[in-house]
Amino acid sequence: MAGTDRLRQITDAVRSAGRAGVAELAALTGASEMTIRRDLEVLAEQGILERYRGGARSLLLRGEEPPFALRTQEGLDAKRRIAAEVAGLIADGESVVLDSGTTCLEVARVLEHRRLTVVPLSLHAVNALAGAAQLTLLVPGGRPRQGELALTGPLTQASLAALRFDTAVIGCCGLTAADGLTAYDLDDAAVKRAAIASSRRVIAVAEAAKLTRTALAFVTAASALDAVVTDETATDEETDRLAAAGVTVRKV
Amino acid sequence: MAGTDRLRQITDAVRSAGRAGVAELAALTGASEMTIRRDLEVLAEQGILERYRGGARSLLLRGEEPPFALRTQEGLDAKRRIAAEVAGLIADGESVVLDSGTTCLEVARVLEHRRLTVVPLSLHAVNALAGAAQLTLLVPGGRPRQGELALTGPLTQASLAALRFDTAVIGCCGLTAADGLTAYDLDDAAVKRAAIASSRRVIAVAEAAKLTRTALAFVTAASALDAVVTDETATDEETDRLAAAGVTVRKV
DNA sequence: CGTAGCGAACAAATATTACGTTCGAAAGAT
DNA sequence: ATCTTTCGAACGTAATATTTGTTCGCTACG
Numbered sequence: 001m002a003g004t005d006r007l008r009q010i011t012d013a014v015r016s017a018g019r020a021g022v023a024e025l026a027a028l029t030g031a032s033e034m035t036i037r038r039d040l041e042v043l044a045e046q047g048i049l050e051r052y053r054g055g056a057r058s059l060l061l062r063g064e065e066p067p068f069a070l071r072t073q074e075g076l077d078a079k080r081r082i083a084a085e086v087a088g089l090i091a092d093g094e095s096v097v098l099d100s101g102t103t104c105l106e107v108a109r110v111l112e113h114r115r116l117t118v119v120p121l122s123l124h125a126v127n128a129l130a131g132a133a134q135l136t137l138l139v140p141g142g143r144p145r146q147g148e149l150a151l152t153g154p155l156t157q158a159s160l161a162a163l164r165f166d167t168a169v170i171g172c173c174g175l176t177a178a179d180g181l182t183a184y185d186l187d188d189a190a191v192k193r194a195a196i197a198s199s200r201r202v203i204a205v206a207e208a209a210k211l212t213r214t215a216l217a218f219v220t221a222a223s224a225l226d227a228v229v230t231d232e233t234a235t236d237e238e239t240d241r242l243a244a245a246g247v248t249v250r251k252v
Numbered sequence: 253m254a255g256t257d258r259l260r261q262i263t264d265a266v267r268s269a270g271r272a273g274v275a276e277l278a279a280l281t282g283a284s285e286m287t288i289r290r291d292l293e294v295l296a297e298q299g300i301l302e303r304y305r306g307g308a309r310s311l312l313l314r315g316e317e318p319p320f321a322l323r324t325q326e327g328l329d330a331k332r333r334i335a336a337e338v339a340g341l342i343a344d345g346e347s348v349v350l351d352s353g354t355t356c357l358e359v360a361r362v363l364e365h366r367r368l369t370v371v372p373l374s375l376h377a378v379n380a381l382a383g384a385a386q387l388t389l390l391v392p393g394g395r396p397r398q399g400e401l402a403l404t405g406p407l408t409q410a411s412l413a414a415l416r417f418d419t420a421v422i423g424c425c426g427l428t429a430a431d432g433l434t435a436y437d438l439d440d441a442a443v444k445r446a447a448i449a450s451s452r453r454v455i456a457v458a459e460a461a462k463l464t465r466t467a468l469a470f471v472t473a474a475s476a477l478d479a480v481v482t483d484e485t486a487t488d489e490e491t492d493r494l495a496a497a498g499v500t501v502r503k504v
Numbered sequence: 505c506g507t508a509g510c511g512a513a514c515a516a517a518t519a520t521t522a523c524g525t526t527c528g529a530a531a532g533a534t
Numbered sequence: 535a536t537c538t539t540t541c542g543a544a545c546g547t548a549a550t551a552t553t554t555g556t557t558c559g560c561t562a563c564g
Contacts, residue, residue, distance in 0.1 A: 003522070022540080032524050037541070053531065053540065123382060123391070130375060130396060139375070139403060141393035141411040149382060151391060155411055159393040162410065255553070274509080284555050289510075305509065305562070510561075520551070530541075 003039065004073070006031060010039055011060075011070065014049050019057035047147065065173065065184045068124075068147045071102045075207050078231035081252045082205050083107040085229045086169055089203060092116065094166040097195045098125055100150030100188065101171030103205045111135070119163065121156070121191055123149035138163070145185070152187035160194040168199035170225075174213035175206045177222045177241035182215040189217035196220055203227045208234035211242075222247055255291070256325070258283060262291055263312075263322065266301050271309035299399065317425065317436045320376075320399045323354045327459050330483035333504045334457050335359040337481045338421055341455060344368065346418040349447045350377055352402030352440065353423030355457045363387070371415065373408070373443055375401035390415070397437070404439035412446040420451035422477075426465035427458045429474045429493035434467040441469035448472055455479045460486035463494075474499055 006029045013028060014020045022040070026033045040056045043049050048067055049056045060066060083106035090096060092115045098104050100122035108125035111118060117136040120126050123144050129137050140159035142151030170192055174182040181204055183189040196202050196219070204225050211234050227248040230239065239249045258281045265280060266272045274292070278285045292308045295301050298319055301308045312318060335358035342348060344367045350356050352374035360377035363370060369388040372378050375396050381389050392411035394403030422444055426434040433456055435441040448454050448471070456477050463486050479500040482491065491501045 033540090034525080034542080035523055038523085041542095123378065126375065126396075127379065130401060133398070136395070138395055138405075138407065139391065139393055141391055141407065143388070143390050144378075144382060146385070153390075155390065155393065155414065158410065158414065159407055162407065285509090286511085286556080287554055290554085293511095505564100507564085508562095510559105512557105512559090514555105514557080516553100516555075518551100518553070520549105522547105522549070524545105524547085526543105526545085528541105528543090531539085533538075534536085 006035075007039055007043065008070070008073075010036070011043060011048055014043075014056055015058045015060050017058075019052075019055055021055035024055070068102065068149075072105070074102075075209075075231075076106075078207050078233070079103045079106040080110075082207070082229050082231060083110045085250055085252045086203060086205060087111060087114070089227065089229075090114070090116065090167055090169075095119070095164070097121065097160070097163075097165045097168045097199060099169060099171045099192060099195065100125070100148060103207065104169055104171045107169055107205065119159075119165070121151050121195065123151070142191075145187075150185075150188055150191070152185075152191050156191050157194050160191070160198050163198055165195075165199040166201060168195045168202045170196065170202060170204050170219075172204060172206055172210060172219070173215035175204060175210050175222065175228065175242075176212070176214055176238070177245045179214040179218070180221040181219045181225065182213075183217045183219055184215045186217045189219045192219045196224065201226045203229065205229050207231055208238075211235075211238040221245075258287075259291055259295065260322075260325075262288070263295060263300055266295075266308055267310045267312050269310075271304075271307055273307035276307070320354065320401075324357070326354075327461075327483075328358075330459050330485075331355045331358040332362075334459070334481050334483060335362045337502055337504045338455055338457060339363060339366070341479065341481075342366070342368065342419055342421075347371070347416070349373065349412070349415075349417045349420045349451060351421060351423045351444060351447065352377070352400060355459065356421055356423045359421055359457065371411075371417070373403050373447065375403070394443075397439075402437075402440055402443070404437075404443050408443050409446050412443070412450050415450055417447075417451040418453060420447045420454045422448065422454060422456050422471075424456060424458055424462060424471070425467035427456060427462050427474070427480065427494075428464070428466055428490070429497045431466040431470070432473040433471045433477065434465075435469045435471055436467045438469045441471045444471045448476065453478045455481065457481050459483055460490075463487075463490040473497075 022033050022036050025036045044051050049058050086107050087110040095117040098120045105124050108128045112132045115134050119138045141155030143153040172181045173184045202225050208231050222245040225247050229250045232251050243249050261281050274285050274288050277288045296303050301310050338359050339362040347369040350372045357376050360380045364384045367386045371390045393407030395405040424433045425436045454477050460483050474497040477499045481502045484503050495501050
C-alpha cells in the first residue's frame with residue numbers, strides 16, 4: 001500500500017499545524033483532493049483527527065500517545081530485534097503473560113510456533129496467536145480499549161489473579177531508573193501491575209526512546225524488573241543506571 | 253474467490269468416498285493437479301483431511317461437527333434472517349451474552365452498530381465487534397478452541413459468574429422439545445449453561461436442521477428458553493412441540 | 505534404480521484495491 | 535434567496551495482489 005506513507009504525511013501535517021485544508025494536503029502529498037478526502041475519512045474513523053468542511057483538525061493532543069496503527073510501523077526493525085531477543089530468554093514449556101503494545105505484539109509473532117502457554121493482554125496479540133497449534137493460548141477477560149485492544153478492568157485483574165506465570169513480558173511508555181516503569185493509561189498500569197504480581201520473572205521491553213521518558217501512571221520500580229531488552233541506540237548512560245538498579249540489560 | 257467452491261467440492265468428494273486421488277479431483281473440478289495439491293494443503297491445515305502421496309483421506313468422522321470455516325457458508329441466508337430477527341428482539345441499552353457458533357456470529361454482525369453491552373463467547377464475534385464504537389464490548393476470559401475460537405474453561409465460567417445479562421443469545425447443535433438444547437462439546441455446554449444462568453431471558457437460535465437433532469451434551473430443557481428463532485423450513489411438527497413447552501417460536 | 509508424485513520457481517490470468525475524474529447535491533457564504 | 539465551494543457517489547483506469555497453470559529438478563516409494 002503506497003497510501004500508508006501518505007497517511008503518515010497527512011497525520012503529521014495535521015498534527016503539527018493543529019488543522020489543515022484539503023487543497024493544502026493535496027498539494028503537499030501530490031494526490032488528488034478526492035484521495036485526500038478518503039484518507040481523512042479513514043483517519044477520522046481511527047480517531048486521529050476530526051473532519052470539518054474543507055479540511056480536518058487534529059485530535060491528537062500533544063504529549064498524548066499516538067494511535068496504535070501508527071505506532072506499529074515505527075521502528076519496526078528495532079521491535080523485531082527486541083522480540084527475537086526476548087524469545088531467546090524464554091524456555092519451552094513456560095507460561096508467559098504478554099503485555100499490550102506494539103513491541104509485545106512483535107514478541108507474540110515470534111512466539112507463535114513455540115511450545116508455550118501464553119496469556120496476551122491485547123486482542124491484537126490474541127489474534128496473532130489464535131492459529132498457533134503448538135501453543136496453548138489463554139485469553140484473559142476484560143474490556144478492550146479502542147484501537148489498542150488492550151484488555152483492562154476488573155475481569156482482566158481477576159483473570160490474572162487466578163493465574164501464575166513463569167515470565168511476564170511487559171511493555172511500557174516510559175522506563176527510567178529514577179521513575180521506574182510508567183504507562184500513559186491508569187487502567188493499563190493496573191493490569192501491568194497485576195501481571196507482574198502473578199509472575200516469577202519480569203522482562204521489560206522498551207525501545208531506546210522510552211528510556212528517557214516518564215509517563216503518567218507509575219507501574220513498578222526498575223529494581224523489580226529482572227531484565228530489560230532495548231535497542232542498540234540506547235545510551236550507556238541510561239542503561240548503566242538501570243544495570244545499577246540490579247536489572248540485566250540487553251541491547252540488540 | 254472462485255476457489256471456495258472448488259474447496260467445497262473437494263471436501264465433499266473426499267468426505268463421501270473417505271479418500272480421493274489428486275488426478276481424480278483434478279478431473280472432477282477441472283483444475284490442474286498443482287491447484288488441487290495447493291487446495292489439499294489448505295484443507296489439511298484446517299484439519300479437514302490428511303494428505304498422503306497421491307491424494308488425501310478425510311478426517312471428518314461421520315456425525316462429527318464439520319469445521320467452522322465450512323459451516324460459516326452453509327445456509328448463510330437463513331442465518332442472516334435469523335440474526336436480523338434476533339436483533340429485533342433486543343432493545344437498546346441491554347446487556348447481551350452472545351454464544352459461539354456461526355449463527356451467533358451473524359447476530360454479532362447485525363448488532364455491531366447498536367448501543368449495547370455485548371459479551372461474546374467466541375473470538376470470531378469479538379473480532380467482528382472490536383471496531384464498534386457505540387457498543388460496549390466485554391471479553392470473557394477462557395481458552396479458545398481451535399478453529400471455532402469458542403472460549404471455554406474455568407476462566408470463562410468465572411467471567412460469566414461475575415456478570416448478569418438481560419439476554420443470552422444461545423446457539424446449539426441440537427434442539428428438540430424432548431431432549432432440550434444440546435451441544436457437541438462438553439466444555440461448550442458448560443459455558444452455555446453458565447451464560448444462561450446469568451441471564452434474565454434466553455433466546456436460542458437454530459436453523460431448521462437442528463430442530464431434528466440431538467447432540468451429546470445436554471445444556472438445558474426447552475422449557476427454560478424464552479424464545480427460539482429458526483428459519484422457515486422448520487416443520488410445524490417441531491415448532492409446535494416447542495411452543496407447547498412454553499417457548500415463543502419465530503420462523504423467518 | 506526407475507517412476508510417479510511432489511513442490512519450488514516462474515509466468516499468465518484474474519480479482520482486488522487504489523486513485524483520479526466527473527457530476528449532482530448539500531453546506532455555507534453573500 | 536442565490537451563489538460558491540466542498541462533498542461524496544459513481545464510474546473508469548491503473549496499479550497491485552492473488553490465484554492458477556507450467557516447467558523442472560527432487561524425493562519417496564515400489
